[in-house]
């Protein structure tokens with residue numbers, strides 16, 4: 001076995017390069033992930049909250065690439081990772097990620113063996129699920145690491161805070177489960193003015209009081225998602241679980257950048273065609289946009305087949321030469337058109353769809369607003385057809 005080496009990356013790297021055809025790699029449309037910013041966001045958040053961070057990397061690390069992001073977070077010292085499904089946890093283990101991983105989603109009995117086999121922490125959200133985990137752990141002769149999930153107002157998975165006593169008592173008494181944590185999820189923390197968060201925190205504290213009543217040691221308490229991290233210091237408790245903020249994006253339109261996290265993702269492409277559209281002629285499917293006067297129109301080779309929102313048709317903007325230009329007509333599956341007016345652009349000129357160019361910027365938040373989506377959907381929607389490039393980090397060989 002070769003000892004791990006660390007080196008500073010001199011140019012953009014694509015860890016899965018060898019698995020892809022050269023043609024796929026040459027695609028001029030790409031997502032650029034700045035691992036340096038990812039690490040600095042993690043460190044900014046940790047410095048502010050003063051407790052360990054469980055970095056959430058579900059849904060392909062919010063579109064940034066599950067394995068490269070998780071590996072880098074591990075390299076720069078993240079305490080724990082969180083994913084939604086057991087398959088995501090197994091993918092991390094297969095990629096050699098060794099930090100503790102909590103699977104946040106609800107479990108099915110037959111999956112429990114996989115959790116234990118791959119050393120993944122299990123969310124236990126009811127007494128029934130606890131019994132399933134115990135039975136499997138006992139049968140395998142291996143203890144299972146669990147976090148109890150309390151529902152404090154989300155009404156998703158989790159035992160209600162007002163009836164969680166028996167689950168907590170059974171978990172404390174369990175021979176085959178190691179109680180690593182207790183947690184709940186905030187429904188409205190993206191809005192700093194919502195009264196819901198204080199109510200949820202109070203219910204969570206009441207649930208945790210059962211441990212004192214039982215004279216049992218308190219497991220790690222965690223409650224804060226990105227909204228909690230940004231707006232509600234009382235929710236930080238023993239560990240925080242930021243997702244979107246780690247990638248430098250705010251969770252909601254009312255959210256405040258109270259920690260100076262910076263965007264990690266850029267989405268760039270290149271001009272593939274130039275033409276002049278004559279006054280009165282429509283552009284793209286459905287002929288929904290018509291040139292008022294002769295104008296220059298360029299085509300960009302990315303579309304909703306890549307997850308770029310079709311809702312940006314005649315609404316979104318891109319940057320060329322540091323200048324904002326409007327998308328005109330419908331976004332097609334594989335391309336869309338931009339009206340550059342009297343400006344110039346040549347084939348292969350860089351087009352920035354998300355990110356910075358010559359001091360101008362288009363944020364994920366802006367794209368989300370223009371497309372009538374949440375920033376989560378914009379990030380997670382960008383699919384596997386777009387190659388990811390990783391820059392700015394210490395990458396593990």
Ligand SMILES: *Cc1c(COP(=O)(O)O)cnc(C)c1O
Pocket residue numbers: 056058104185224225226227241242243244245251
């Ligand atoms: C997705 C998720 C998070 C992270 O949410 P963000 O709003 O992206 O910070 C935290 N906890 C749970 C349980 C989640 O499902």
